[in-house]
Amino acid sequence: MKKESVLELEKRFKYLIPEPPSDDGYIHDLKLFGLMCNDGWYNLVYVLFTKIDEHLEYMSDKNKQNFFVSEVKEKWGGLRVYLHGFDNDNLIRKAENISQGICEDCGKKGILSQINYWWTTLCDECIILHTKKGFDRRKTELSDERLSNQFIDNLFDNTEKYDKFLKEQKIVLPQRV
């Protein structure tokens, strides 16, 4: 993610600010690497953490104290969010599933695809760009047609729209054990 995007997110969600290693001696990936996904998912990450914030309000003070963000990254073409001390897995799974329908580079609707053995979620234009120029995310720009916060928010809250989106974007839900 671009530096200005990361700063915006850190300003809004304080727990995304990397801290020095804690006393337990374990250094979490967020602290080492920060947010490891591209700007096309900015709105998705923003909406997700707004919902995480809302959910934290309902958690006990003790649980809230134990809460921290361990990782936010791209893996196998989808968003992965690892939280500690959070009890709403459904929210995280939904965000991860939705990410497989949003171009990680420009934020338009995208499809999970494979380039040179790398799984990635991109729109038709971004995938052509990558195929021609080689895989370099730094050269991509956000699209004016990127999915809005409101659209993404609807996907979380409206089961009908969520199901339709998964179908349209050919999203195959990963098996979880």
Ligand SMILES: [Zn+2]
């Ligand atoms: Zn794109």
